[in-house]
Amino acid sequence: MSLLYSVKEASKATNFNYETFVFAAGSDERALAMLRILGERENRISKVLLLKYDSFDEKSVLESLPAAEVIPICINDDASSFLMYLQNNEDAFHEKSILIDITSIRIPEMFMILKYLTLLNLSVNLEVSYSTPVEYEFEGEPFTSYHSYYGNLKTTDLVGFGGMSEDMSHSQMIIFLGFEGILSAKVNEDIKYDRLTLVNNLPSFYEKYKDISMINNYDLLTTRHEKLVYVPANNPFETFNFLSEQLNENESACIAPLSTKPVALGVCLYALAHDNIRVVYPVADEYNHHRANSVHNTYLYEIPLNAVN
Numbered sequence: 059m060s061l062l063y064s065v066k067e068a069s070k071a072t073n074f075n076y077e078t079f080v081f082a083a084g085s086d087e088r089a090l091a092m093l094r095i096l097g098e099r100e101n102r103i104s105k106v107l108l109l110k111y112d113s114f115d116e117k118s119v120l121e122s123l124p125a126a127e128v129i130p131i132c133i134n135d136d137a138s139s140f141l142m143y144l145q146n147n148e149d150a151f152h153e154k155s156i157l158i159d160i161t162s163i164r165i166p167e168m169f170m171i172l173k174y175l176t177l178l179n180l181s182v183n184l185e186v187s188y189s190t191p192v193e194y195e196f197e198g199e200p201f202t203s204y205h206s207y208y209g210n211l212k213t214t215d216l217v218g219f220g221g222m223s224e225d226m227s228h229s230q231m232i233i234f235l236g237f238e239g240i241l242s243a244k245v246n247e248d249i250k251y252d253r254l255t256l257v258n259n260l261p262s263f264y265e266k267y268k269d270i271s272m273i274n275n276y277d278l279l280t281t282r283h284e285k286l287v288y289v290p291a292n293n294p295f296e297t298f299n300f301l302s303e304q305l306n307e308n309e310s311a312c313i314a315p316l317s318t319k320p321v322a323l324g325v326c327l328y329a330l331a332h333d334n335i336r337v338v339y340p341v342a343d344e345y346n347h348h349r350a351n352s353v354h355n356t357y358l359y360e361i362p363l364n365a366v367n
Contacts, residue, residue: 230252230253
């Protein structure tokens with residue numbers, strides 16, 4: 059199964075018909091990029107689900123969307139609490155048109171929101187937005203100093219994406235590589251599999267990012283694995299279609315989406331359509347809230363929930 063897709067630039071839209079807007083506050087400039095675009099255009103937003111990972115002044119939301127009801131959700135490490143928040147605000151997902159901005163929503167929460175939406179089995183016009191950065195922030199040396207987290211790592215099954223394998227061994231492990239080689243090394247160490255497939259981004263947001271990923275994942279790349287393959291950094295549908303070609307329909311594979319957020323979105327869509335897929339992610343003690351500088355572009359992805367539900 060392949061997905062036909064629609065990718066648009068948010069800045070080129072003249073108005074928006076969404077009724078519910080879901081996004082996360084963050085210290086990166088791009089965390090508020092989609093909010094600002096909505097505030098500058100005609101819109102119908104009546105509810106805003108605001109995910110808060112740290113302190114954030116909600117007044118900035120009302121400045122852009124003065125007619126909306128803002129529902130703050132404070133995020134902690136307890137997945138069951140987050141699911142309860144979603145259930146308590148189920149009516150926000152019953153609107154006909156929903157926009158979810160995944161720019162600053164972490165991978166575990168993004169997967170859970172989309173899983174929850176599919177379980178509700180609603181007829182919803184869903185679009186997802188993502189703002190690409192001008193550059194990622196490197197604390198020192200421009201190739202190996204990127205850090206998204208602090209403290210210990212724990213490889214965790216994403217809630218609702220545990221797969222169907224009884225002995226937790228897998229025919230294939232697919233790792234979408236990011237900047238931090240320690241993340242891919244941790245996942246590779248913790249998961250049992252027969253074959254390893256590594257995926258890099260081509261095209262990446264910028265050419266140098268493909269090389270940075272290669273440098274930081276050098277140790278894993280020199281181990282025994284299938285031929286290195288590529289997917290675009292900003293197209294979730296190409297990731298979905300790649301997985302459709304790479305995997306058998308009922309294969310008990312495990313996937314680690316360590317790359318860009320749009321790539322992770324593609325993994326999520328594929329896993330929603332295939333209960334046999336296990337998705338894992340290395341969860342950290344603490345996260346770096348500021349990881350990128352400025353906004354390059356904001357994309358809108360039209361998500362065909364009926365195709366993955």
